[in-house]
Amino acid sequence: MKQxxxxxxxxxxRSGRLAFVGDWRYYTWMGVLSVFCLLxxxxxxxxxxxxxxxxxxxxxxxxxxxxxxxxxxxxVAAAAVMMVIPVYIYNNEELHDLVIxxxxxxxxxxxxxxxxxxxxxxxxxxxxxxxxxxxxxxxPASMLSWDVLVLxxxxxxxxxxxxxxxxxxxxxxxxxxxFYIPFVFIAIVWAISxxxxxxxxxxxxxxxxxxxxxxxxxxxxxxAFTAGPALIILAMQVVRRVTASxxxxxxxxxxxxxxxxxxxxSRAAALGDLxxxxxxxxxxxxxxxxxxxxxxxxxxxxEARAGDVFLRQGQTDxxxxxxxxxxxxxKREEGGRFRITRSLGPGEQFGEISALAGTPRTGxxxxxxxxxxxxxxATSLHKLMAxxxxxxxxxxxxxERLLITDRALMTLRSIVQVSMLINVFLLVNEVFKExxxxxxxxxxxxxxxxxxxxxxxxxxxxxxxxxFNLVAMxxxxxPVSRSxxxxxxxxxxxxxxxxxxxxxxxxxxxxxxxxxxxxxxxxPSLNETLVCFGIWAFGLLCYTVFLRMAVPILQxxxxxANEGQPEFGVSGAGGRSAL
Amino acid sequence: MPTPTxxxxxxxxxxxxxxxxxxxxxSSAVLASGLAALAASLAPLRHLNDFPSLDQFLxxxxxxxxxxxxxxxxxxxxDEVERQYGLRPHVRDLKPMNGVEFVYALNLTRCIGCRxxxxxxxxxxxxxxxxEIQYIRVVRLPHGSLDLEKAEHNYSPEQVPEKGYFYxxxxxxxxxxxxxxxxxxxxxxxxxxxxxxxxxxxxxIGCRYCAAAxxxxxRHFNFTNPSIPKERLNLDMAYLGNRPRRQGVxxxxxxxxxxxxxxxxxxxxxxxxxGARKFGNILDPESEVSSILRTKRVFVQLKxxxxxxxxxxxxxxx
Numbered sequence: 010m011k012q013x014x015x016x017x018x019x020x021x022x023r024s025g026r027l028a029f030v031g032d033w034r035y036y037t038w039m040g041v042l043s044v045f046c047l048l049x050x051x052x053x054x055x056x057x058x059x060x061x062x063x064x065x066x067x068x069x070x071x072x073x074x075x076x077x078x079x080x081x082x083x084x085v086a087a088a089a090v091m092m093v094i095p096v097y098i099y100n101n102e103e104l105h106d107l108v109i110x111x112x113x114x115x116x117x118x119x120x121x122x123x124x125x126x127x128x129x130x131x132x133x134x135x136x137x138x139x140x141x142x143x144x145x146x147x148x149p150a151s152m153l154s155w156d157v158l159v160l161x162x163x164x165x166x167x168x169x170x171x172x173x174x175x176x177x178x179x180x181x182x183x184x185x186x187x188f189y190i191p192f193v194f195i196a197i198v199w200a201i202s203x204x205x206x207x208x209x210x211x212x213x214x215x216x217x218x219x220x221x222x223x224x225x226x227x228x229x230x231x232x233a234f235t236a237g238p239a240l241i242i243l244a245m246q247v248v249r250r251v252t253a254s255x256x257x258x259x260x261x262x263x264x265x266x267x268x269x270x271x272x273x274x275s276r277a278a279a280l281g282d283l284x285x286x287x288x289x290x291x292x293x294x295x296x297x298x299x300x301x302x303x304x305x306x307x308x309x310x311x312e313a314r315a316g317d318v319f320l321r322q323g324q325t326d327x328x329x330x331x332x333x334x335x336x337x338x339x340k341r342e343e344g345g346r347f348r349i350t351r352s353l354g355p356g357e358q359f360g361e362i363s364a365l366a367g368t369p370r371t372g373x374x375x376x377x378x379x380x381x382x383x384x385x386x387a388t389s390l391h392k393l394m395a396x397x398x399x400x401x402x403x404x405x406x407x408x409e410r411l412l413i414t415d416r417a418l419m420t421l422r423s424i425v426q427v428s429m430l431i432n433v434f435l436l437v438n439e440v441f442k443e444x445x446x447x448x449x450x451x452x453x454x455x456x457x458x459x460x461x462x463x464x465x466x467x468x469x470x471x472x473x474x475x476x477f478n479l480v481a482m483x484x485x486x487x488p489v490s491r492s493x494x495x496x497x498x499x500x501x502x503x504x505x506x507x508x509x510x511x512x513x514x515x516x517x518x519x520x521x522x523x524x525x526x527x528x529x530x531x532x533p534s535l536n537e538t539l540v541c542f543g544i545w546a547f548g549l550l551c552y553t554v555f556l557r558m559a560v561p562i563l564q565x566x567x568x569x570a571n572e573g574q575p576e577f578g579v580s581g582a583g584g585r586s587a588l
Numbered sequence: 589m590p591t592p593t594x595x596x597x598x599x600x601x602x603x604x605x606x607x608x609x610x611x612x613x614x615s616s617a618v619l620a621s622g623l624a625a626l627a628a629s630l631a632p633l634r635h636l637n638d639f640p641s642l643d644q645f646l647x648x649x650x651x652x653x654x655x656x657x658x659x660x661x662x663x664x665x666x667d668e669v670e671r672q673y674g675l676r677p678h679v680r681d682l683k684p685m686n687g688v689e690f691v692y693a694l695n696l697t698r699c700i701g702c703r704x705x706x707x708x709x710x711x712x713x714x715x716x717x718x719x720e721i722q723y724i725r726v727v728r729l730p731h732g733s734l735d736l737e738k739a740e741h742n743y744s745p746e747q748v749p750e751k752g753y754f755y756x757x758x759x760x761x762x763x764x765x766x767x768x769x770x771x772x773x774x775x776x777x778x779x780x781x782x783x784x785x786x787x788x789x790x791x792x793i794g795c796r797y798c799a800a801a802x803x804x805x806x807r808h809f810n811f812t813n814p815s816i817p818k819e820r821l822n823l824d825m826a827y828l829g830n831r832p833r834r835q836g837v838x839x840x841x842x843x844x845x846x847x848x849x850x851x852x853x854x855x856x857x858x859x860x861x862x863g864a865r866k867f868g869n870i871l872d873p874e875s876e877v878s879s880i881l882r883t884k885r886v887f888v889q890l891k892x893x894x895x896x897x898x899x900x901x902x903x904x905x906x
Contacts, residue, residue, distance in 0.1 A: 047629040050630065051629035054632040058634075059637060060812035060836055061812075061836065067811070071800060072796060130794050130836075131793070131796070131836025136793065139773060139793065147773050147774060150771075151773045153795065154773045157773065210797075214771075215894045215896075216767060524736070524802070525727060525736050527741045527805075
């Protein structure tokens with residue numbers, strides 16, 4: 010136990026150090042975010058000293074842009090499950106690597122949510138009154154107490170799942186299923202619950218007819234599953250871009266130092282080579298000698314010099330490979346750039362996805378140094394995987410691959426597509442019910458969409474949101490959004506549209522007019538806006554740090570194997586050279 | 589085992605001595621400027637209005653205080669008020685009386701919309717004058733309609749009442765089924781045995797969920813430290829009633845617990861020049877409110893359809 014904690018701390022320490030290392034782009038980005046964080050902190054210090062009077066809120070509109078952002082971000086956090094469901098329930102391999110990124114986004118979003126509720130409190134010094142067991146926790150009557158539980162629970166779940174999977178990857182061991190799969194399924198249900206509970210926060214208030222509508226919960230989920238994956242589509246492309254190792258066309262890098270690339274020399278494999286592999290791959294040692302002989306049919310050993318190429322992206326051959334000696338990197342060309350997706354040492358495998366699935370190679374494998382590699386035909390791989398232990402280790406390694414394919418982004422696109430259609434449909438339902446019945450309770454909706462008694466601060470906002478959502482919906486339905494350029498535009502429209510519709514467009518009109526019919530408008534003050542920017546910058550800072558820690562581990566560039574060696578300093582971002 | 593470096597960068601820490609000194613200096617400089625920026629951004633905290641003392645910070649929940657602890661708390665509050673205003677108040681912890689349930693009845697036929705109740709309430713209950721917090725809002729409605737959408741809040745004629753209008757004062761309705769109590773995440777507000785919904789101002793965290801839940805706009809928030817002129821301070825105070833509040837907490841009408849729990853009328857009842865306001869114990873069949881609710885053919889509970897079941901009844905002389 011003590012050892013496990015120590016190991017985990019070493020893992021955190023080593024990956025955490027990476028957050029402070031990067032190239033000039035990284036430093037600029039982090040520097041800008043830090044400046045915004047400090048501006049936000051400064052604005053919050055003012056609010057802390059003088060009270061919420063420095064915001065635009067009033068007795069009439071007693072919640073504002075803090076709670077609006079909170080509501081939006083709970084949705085973003087909940088949307089992480091839209092990556093998890095396809096992977097764990099439908100075994101979608103393409104999305105596999107994105108799960109961790111999605112969950113890390115959920116962690117960052119929840120941290121922002123907690124920050125937004127905290128800055129909204131009039132007496133943050135009394136936060137301990139909210140701690141179950143120590144304070145007075147009004148559970149289950151108050152929906153806010155539910156929110157405290159589900160948000161913190163969701164944070165813990167995601168921290169555990171991400172932390173454990175990354176830690177296992179770092180240690181080079183297969184994750185124990187019982188230690189994370191149950192939590193994955195709990196997290197799926199939990200994600201739905203965090204957003205439902207947040208919707209119930211509003212729905213439960215009979216005195217606010219604008220919120221007191223059963224459709225708010227489903228609307229929240231639909232808009233969350235639109236904006237969340239849209240955000241992930243954009244974030245993943247940024248990750249893909251900054252982890253690209255060299256611009257496309259720089260082929261000399263791809264071929265290594267020695268000019269023209271060579272195909273490695275090969276010879277037939279012998280039992281001794283399998284023994285060598287078993288030294289690095291304990292599971293292989295359990296395979297009996299007869300089976301090993303059987304496997305050797307068609308197996309070769311490739312003797313490669315640095316820069317030799319084992320397989321090329323796009324080819325459709327069917328060998329799979331195990332590294333015996335040396336080191337092999339896998340690079341992938343995407344969007345005109347090459348990105349190192351993996352770096353492999355002895356005992357590790359590559360090329361098995363194409364061997365098993367018959368799909369084209371997704372990357373190019375190059376010897377980084379003089380290496381010896383065992384090549385197995387697909388039939389041998391199948392024989393090897395007949396052993397349950399081998400099967401388990403090979404499959405689990407396959408699933409830990411860092412791969413952001415365009416196809417994965419397109420899967421997310423179809424999620425956004427369906428969710429946006431449902432979202433717009435639900436909005437139409439709401440608008441119809443409000444306006445067609447035309448009873449007294451339509452006042453807030455009238456204020457929001459058309460303006461009321463000469464007050465119309467929200468009208469331009471909501472119509473912008475509706476315009477964005479409709480354009481995004483049309484783009485999503487058209488094939489044009491299959492191209493990344495259009496898809497990115499669509500995602501931006503979705504995010505902005507939903508942020509307005511669900512944040513300001515839901516929270517503020519609930520207060521206008523007041524329950525006594527008074528018209529008092531709200532607009533955030535400068536101080537309040539700075540606090541919001543600060544929290545968003547803080548969230549982006551957290552997410553950047555998380556990615557900074559996770560990407561090298563997923564690429565196999567930071568692992569137990571290189572513990573105690575000089576830190577390599579940077580991930581594939583091509584970072585700072587110390588000299 | 590080889591270091592997994594790519595071609596695009598070299599490994600860190602290549603020449604140990606020179607590098608470590610340089611990087612030490614550099615990280616110290618970065619750390620120092622970071623801390624300076626942090627300190628600068630926290631500078632506004634020097635003007636903190638209301639930093640809680642340790643006793644205030646650790647004060648237990650109202651219902652968990654023993655009588656001895658309560659006595660200490662009351663003394664501490666008296667000290668605090670004296671320090672702030674230079675006058676020593678008398679702060680009591682008044683409990684509900686047995687066999688009493690307060691209700692309020694308001695005669696809409698009589699009310700002339702003079703707002704005397706609004707100001708008497710502010711004076712009695714030590715509300716902040718700047719910004720001014722009022723527990724009672726009187727609205728002007730056109731004859732014949734109780735639709736609050738048509739309410740005029742800022743009427744200011746030279747003389748009330750005006751032809752063609754009637755006036756409706758709204759304050760905390762002391763619901764039997766109060767939404768504000770249900771939603772409070774920390775039990776900082778609750779309903780007492782005599783029907784009054786009170787707030788522990790030392791327990792409220794200021795989330796304002798109760799303000800969102802209240803259908804009567806009865807809950808009011810201290811957006812900044814309340815200010816009351818020293819000479820206006822009402823020194824007869826109750827813990828759950830009119831003692832001065834602090835920044836960041838909620839407050840509302842509490843039927844003047846500092847008066848009604850010792851057998852006096854609320855300030856708004858006393859001040860009303862036309863006798864529109866009636867207050868009493870509904871459990872006593874002889875009380876004025878009991879007889880009003882028994883004999884009037886029509887009375888109104890505001891927003892009855894919400895199921896909040898107010899203890900505040902509007903009635904008419906027919």
